[in-house]
Amino acid sequence: MNEPILKIENLTHVYSPNTPFEMTALHDVNIEIRKGEILGIIGHTGSGKSTLIQHLNALIKPTSGRILLDGRDINESKSSIKEARSRVGLVFQYPEYQLFEETVYKDIAFGPKNMKLTPEEIDGRVREAAGFVGVEEALLERSPFDLSGGQKRRVAIAGVIAMMPEVLVLDEPMAGLDPGGCEEIMENILAYHDKTGAAVVVVTHSMEEAARRADRMIVLNHGMVAMSGTPEEIFTHGGELRRMGLATPVMTDLADELCKLGVKLPGTVYTVEQMAAALMELERGRAHA
Amino acid sequence: MLKDVTLGQYFPGDTVIHRLDPRTKILMVIIYIAALFNAESWISYGVVLIFLAAAIAISEIRLTAMLKGLKPIVFIVVLTSLLNLFYASGDIIAQWWIFKITREGIKAAILMAARLIMLVMGTFMLTYTTSPIMLTYGLELLLNPLKKIKVPVHELAMMMSMALRLIPTLIEETDKIMSAQKARGAEFDTGNLIQKAKAMLPILVPLFLSSFRRADELATAMEARCYHGGENRTRLNVLKMTRRDMIALILGVLVLAGVIVLARFGL
Numbered sequence: 001m002n003e004p005i006l007k008i009e010n011l012t013h014v015y016s017p018n019t020p021f022e023m024t025a026l027h028d029v030n031i032e033i034r035k036g037e038i039l040g041i042i043g044h045t046g047s048g049k050s051t052l053i054q055h056l057n058a059l060i061k062p063t064s065g066r067i068l069l070d071g072r073d074i075n076e077s078k079s080s081i082k083e084a085r086s087r088v089g090l091v092f093q094y095p096e097y098q099l100f101e102e103t104v105y106k107d108i109a110f111g112p113k114n115m116k117l118t119p120e121e122i123d124g125r126v127r128e129a130a131g132f133v134g135v136e137e138a139l140l141e142r143s144p145f146d147l148s149g150g151q152k153r154r155v156a157i158a159g160v161i162a163m164m165p166e167v168l169v170l171d172e173p174m175a176g177l178d179p180g181g182c183e184e185i186m187e188n189i190l191a192y193h194d195k196t197g198a199a200v201v202v203v204t205h206s207m208e209e210a211a212r213r214a215d216r217m218i219v220l221n222h223g224m225v226a227m228s229g230t231p232e233e234i235f236t237h238g239g240e241l242r243r244m245g246l247a248t249p250v251m252t253d254l255a256d257e258l259c260k261l262g263v264k265l266p267g268t269v270y271t272v273e274q275m276a277a278a279l280m281e282l283e284r285g286r287a288h289a
Numbered sequence: 290m291l292k293d294v295t296l297g298q299y300f301p302g303d304t305v306i307h308r309l310d311p312r313t314k315i316l317m318v319i320i321y322i323a324a325l326f327n328a329e330s331w332i333s334y335g336v337v338l339i340f341l342a343a344a345i346a347i348s349e350i351r352l353t354a355m356l357k358g359l360k361p362i363v364f365i366v367v368l369t370s371l372l373n374l375f376y377a378s379g380d381i382i383a384q385w386w387i388f389k390i391t392r393e394g395i396k397a398a399i400l401m402a403a404r405l406i407m408l409v410m411g412t413f414m415l416t417y418t419t420s421p422i423m424l425t426y427g428l429e430l431l432l433n434p435l436k437k438i439k440v441p442v443h444e445l446a447m448m449m450s451m452a453l454r455l456i457p458t459l460i461e462e463t464d465k466i467m468s469a470q471k472a473r474g475a476e477f478d479t480g481n482l483i484q485k486a487k488a489m490l491p492i493l494v495p496l497f498l499s500s501f502r503r504a505d506e507l508a509t510a511m512e513a514r515c516y517h518g519g520e521n522r523t524r525l526n527v528l529k530m531t532r533r534d535m536i537a538l539i540l541g542v543l544v545l546a547g548v549i550v551l552a553r554f555g556l
């Protein structure tokens with residue numbers, strides 16, 4: 001098991017405290033994000049996912065509790081906040097709506113420029129980031145507003161990747177894209193993860209995508225960590241997940257239905273491949289009997 | 290942080306005041322302001338104050354909400370009271386250097402402060418108890434006669450209600466874009482004025498773009514539902530003046546008349 005890079009300790013966040021609109025978004029949350037892992041955070045709308053990730057790079061301050069980056073509280077000083085912003089990259093929902101520069105190149109360069117890197121370094125970062133998300137050289141001099149929706153999203157993600165964060169956090173990176181676009185974005189993110197060894201945190205309300213590649217998953221419910229563990233461990237609690245208003249992967253549903261009919265599949269199933277393997281195994285077992 | 294801004298805030302409720310016709314409430318506010326500006330003496334101020342206090346009590350709007358709304362005008366109230374305090378002529382009570390305080394000055398200062406506070410509180414009664422939609426509808430109906438001289442009353446009212454509807458959305462959007470750019474290392478509160486202005490660009494460009502996109506989408510959605518302006522347009526809920534409204538208006542006119550009469554007698 002890798003050592004943790006980000007540690008969230010007893011994090012509680014209350015919006016508009018001491019007013020009639022007071023609302024506790026997070027309640028005593030403890031999470032560790034380990035070096036180089038892929039962590040899926042899932043939860044229903046309003047479960048506190050977005051509030052949680054905005055704490056990770058000090059965009060909002062905890063009401064109580066701490067966020068430790070390599071053992072140092074990120075809200076300690078101005079310089080620690082700045083450090084957290086460059087080491088923890090945060091991609092918001094619909095990141096294409098934050099594009100603003102004249103060219104794709106300049107937009108991707110915005111982050112590295114704010115990090116006060118040299119022009120050569122910036123150039124290298126921009127080209128590398130564009131490579132990760134599959135944005136061709138020819139597109140770099142185009143206006144970001146002339147691109148298609150999927151391309152815009154990838155440029156926006158490149159803008160964060162160009163800062164070379166050690167933890168890349170993405171809020172619903174696949175929202176509103178067609179299946180092909182989702183696949184591509186997921187591949188881009190994984191390429192960055194595999195090449196740099198950065199930890200990746202993907203926040204989503206749909207299980208399928210996250211489950212496929214996540215090492216660990218955390219389920220948030222009403223601002224509290226309801227479950228955490230490997231996808232296998234999480235999906236053995238299909239019923240509980242459904243009670244929290246979360247859609248379980250179709251294959252898990254199918255396995256549960258089969259179970260009700262008396263067909264016991266070996267192990268936990270949540271992808272088509274696993275389902276196929278499980279059915280094959282069952283069939284083989286029958287042939288032997 | 291930006292979300293704390295309140296603009297034309299509405300506190301839903303189900304009191305007599307909430308249920309009054311928006312036209313009645315708009316007219317009442319005009320009558321109330323007229324009365325307030327005709328009031329000159331303690332007694333006439335008292336009459337207007339009782340009227341206001343009764344309205345607040347009936348509306349069940351909490352006093353803290355009222356006082357919170359007064360915050361932005363504290364400076365103006367203090368300044369005008371001070372000016373009134375020192376620049377009135379009459380019986381001198383205290384004197385120091387070029388400043389002199391007179392009996393009339395004290396009275397003028399207190400009444401001026403009261404007038405400003407009551408003015409703002411009275412108009413709050415309108416916006417706190419009337420939903421923006423009802424407010425613009427009421428305004429549209431009141432301004433309807435202007436259609437005769439080719440004023441596009443319906444279009445103006447529609448634009449106003451859309452603007453009111455979109456303000457919170459845009460505030461939220463600004464908040465989101467700011468966070469996103471901050472996550473990319475942008476800083477908005479450092480450097481000199483020019484640097485600060487330049488730092489606004491990454492917020493303004495996306496904000497403008499999204500406003501245009503929203504406007505475009507809204508226009509398409511409205512056209513898809515056959516919206517073509519106010520011509521022959523009907524309403525689901527047509528406003529009707531009731532007994533309630535008549536009673537309220539008569540009450541308002543009586544207060545105004547009372548204040549004017551009091552002023553006649555020099556009170």
